[in-house]
Amino acid sequence: MPPVLQLVDVSKHYPGHAALSRVSLEVRRGEFFALVGPSGCGKTTTLRLVAGLEDPTSGDIRLNGRSLLGLRPYLRNVSTVFQNYALFPHMTVAENVAFGLRYRHPGENSARKVRETLELVQLAGKESRYPAQLSGGEKQRVALARSLILNPELLLLDEPLSALDPALRKQVRAELKALQRRVGVTFVFVTHDQEEAMSVSDRMAVLHRGQLEQVGPPQELYLRPASRFVASFLGSVNWVNGAGVRPEATHVSAAPPEGREAVKGHVERITFLGDRLHLGVRLASGGSVTAQVSRFDAGFEPGQEVWIWWRPEEELRF
Amino acid sequence: MATGRRIAVLSLSFDRLCRLPALLTLAALFLAPLGVIAVYSLLTRGAYGGVELPWTLENYARLWDPLYAAILWRSVWIAAVSTALCVLLGFPLALFISRSGPRKNLYLLLVILPFWSSFLIRTYAWMFLLRDTGLVNTLLLAFGWIRQPLPLLYNDAAVILGLVYGFLPFMVLPLYATLERMDKTLLEAAADLGARPLDALFRITLPLSLPGIRAGAVLVFIPCLGAYLTPDLLGGGKSVMVGNLVQNQFTTARDWPFGSAVSLTLMAMVMLLLMVAARSKGEDLL
Numbered sequence: 001m002p003p004v005l006q007l008v009d010v011s012k013h014y015p016g017h018a019a020l021s022r023v024s025l026e027v028r029r030g031e032f033f034a035l036v037g038p039s040g041c042g043k044t045t046t047l048r049l050v051a052g053l054e055d056p057t058s059g060d061i062r063l064n065g066r067s068l069l070g071l072r073p074y075l076r077n078v079s080t081v082f083q084n085y086a087l088f089p090h091m092t093v094a095e096n097v098a099f100g101l102r103y104r105h106p107g108e109n110s111a112r113k114v115r116e117t118l119e120l121v122q123l124a125g126k127e128s129r130y131p132a133q134l135s136g137g138e139k140q141r142v143a144l145a146r147s148l149i150l151n152p153e154l155l156l157l158d159e160p161l162s163a164l165d166p167a168l169r170k171q172v173r174a175e176l177k178a179l180q181r182r183v184g185v186t187f188v189f190v191t192h193d194q195e196e197a198m199s200v201s202d203r204m205a206v207l208h209r210g211q212l213e214q215v216g217p218p219q220e221l222y223l224r225p226a227s228r229f230v231a232s233f234l235g236s237v238n239w240v241n242g243a244g245v246r247p248e249a250t251h252v253s254a255a256p257p258e259g260r261e262a263v264k265g266h267v268e269r270i271t272f273l274g275d276r277l278h279l280g281v282r283l284a285s286g287g288s289v290t291a292q293v294s295r296f297d298a299g300f301e302p303g304q305e306v307w308i309w310w311r312p313e314e315e316l317r318f
Numbered sequence: 319m320a321t322g323r324r325i326a327v328l329s330l331s332f333d334r335l336c337r338l339p340a341l342l343t344l345a346a347l348f349l350a351p352l353g354v355i356a357v358y359s360l361l362t363r364g365a366y367g368g369v370e371l372p373w374t375l376e377n378y379a380r381l382w383d384p385l386y387a388a389i390l391w392r393s394v395w396i397a398a399v400s401t402a403l404c405v406l407l408g409f410p411l412a413l414f415i416s417r418s419g420p421r422k423n424l425y426l427l428l429v430i431l432p433f434w435s436s437f438l439i440r441t442y443a444w445m446f447l448l449r450d451t452g453l454v455n456t457l458l459l460a461f462g463w464i465r466q467p468l469p470l471l472y473n474d475a476a477v478i479l480g481l482v483y484g485f486l487p488f489m490v491l492p493l494y495a496t497l498e499r500m501d502k503t504l505l506e507a508a509a510d511l512g513a514r515p516l517d518a519l520f521r522i523t524l525p526l527s528l529p530g531i532r533a534g535a536v537l538v539f540i541p542c543l544g545a546y547l548t549p550d551l552l553g554g555g556k557s558v559m560v561g562n563l564v565q566n567q568f569t570t571a572r573d574w575p576f577g578s579a580v581s582l583t584l585m586a587m588v589m590l591l592l593m594v595a596a597r598s599k600g601e602d603l604l
């Protein structure tokens with residue numbers, strides 16, 4: 001069985017710049033796939049190309065093995081949750097959700113389907129509200145329901161959490177993940193927030209300046225990044241004598257550790273973060289690193305002489 | 319607190335002061351003449367124009383005369399047809415302009431360009447185009463498509479043509495403003511959910527541009543209803559609208575009280591329509 005979505009050497013050029021350069025990737029059926037990268041990396045462009053809202057300059061986009069090239073958006077069995085949700089302001093929640101049914105599933109019992117879908121996203125009872133009367137989280141669920149009701153091959157989500165306030169964001173992303181598991185629809189999720197991407201996705205792709213840097217499960221990308229860009233995009237990295245080490249893998253000892261190589265330095269600053277501390281250590285060889293230590297390992301003083309070391313398997317190699 | 323309140327009081331009176339010139343101008347140049355017309359409409363006509371006592375309601379009673387009622391009715395339907403045609407022509411035009419990217423300013427300029435010359439001159443130009451020896455008939459005759467000149471001028475169709483031509487910009491501009499403000503991602507969302515462009519036009523664009531259509535309809539209907547120049551020039555003597563009736567009463571007929579009564583009735587009709595339009599959707603009209 002072919003992958004549900006396949007991008008083959010896809011490029012998108014605008015006058016003056018290339019938004020996407022020869023990107024190839026595959027999304028498997030039923031997975032929660034994240035496209036992540038800094039703004040301007042081409043992730044939203046990728047989504048718009050798959051939705052058919054724009055056409056690629058070259059390359060092929062395949063849905064279940066069949067090319068989507070030249071197919072207008074209304075003929076593609078994919079659906080998008082837009083960043084601003086793009087709910088139709090003159091329609092009620094129920095009318096918004098039912099909007100696409102007559103095109104994609106003509107003749108179905110739309111009233112029952114709408115009710116079921118609204119129950120799925122926990123919006124039962126809000127059928128006759130208008131978008132202007134909804135909270136941000138409710139609008140997002142209407143947008144989800146409007147797409148999910150069509151049972152698309154692929155659900156594209158363009159920064160669906162960015163319009164929510166930060167406190168709500170973590171809760172909603174957990175709900176989103178649970179919802180995806182329940183309905184089994186393949187999700188392609190675009191975000192600039194690497195923590196968000198890692199927390200929800202089965203696999204993720206990191207884009208940088210229109211090029212694909214790496215694809216894989218979040219743990220793999222975090223622990224074995226293929227490039228310096230991926231390493232530093234997904235988390236902080238200390239660079240010591242050309243080796244990269246994550247702050248939480250950077251150990252600090254007051255005395256030289258037995259049987260290990262260590263780098264000497266002194267504590268420059270201590271940042272208290274509640275459950276953990278960040279020690280800023282100035283190395284004797286020049287440069288500085290940040291080490292993350294548990295609050296139970298407190299007891300370091302500014303100016304104190306320390307030794308920095310790490311397990312060889314924690315070293316990031318490219 | 320006390321200082322804050324005093325500032326509030328001061329600024330309130332300053333606001334009133336700012337409003338004063340406009341209020342005085344309106345009172346002197348609009349309300350006072352309106353009062354004069356209201357008084358005239360209740361008096362008896364003088365022998366050589368002007369008015370004299372006694373007070374009477376006769377002028378309003380005469381409006382029920384089938385002759386005058388027909389003129390009022392005719393004005394309403396000519397204005398209604400003209401407004402409908404302005405919607406039909408104006409909507410596609412406004413849609414086209416709102417979607418033509420960087421050239422939209424040029425197109426908007428073209429829409430308002432006719433205002434740079436006098437309405438009277440432009441209406442005369444239509445007469446030259448439409449009359450028996452005008453450009454249209456001359457060309458049709460020259461090509462041999464007709465044997466006799468078509469009666470293009472001095473009928474209701476010519477009046478409606480003139481009104482649509484004259485007031486189309488008042489439909490296009492508010493409609494354009496509404497379409498321009500519309501969130502373009504709504505159309506992307508509609509296509510994404512399976513709606514073809516025509517479906518999206520009728521289910522998204524059209525309903526969302528109703529406020530603009532309503533505003534444009536009010537802006538077109540009211541001047542059409544009271545139109546005087548266009549029916550006079552393009553309608554000839556046959557196609558009389560209420561504006562011509564008023565003018566006749568004050569000039570040739572020398573019946574100022576009846577002319578005043580007709581004017582006020584026209585105004586009352588417009589006010590009534592505006593109230594209905596405002597009531598039909600609890601929104602601001604413009």
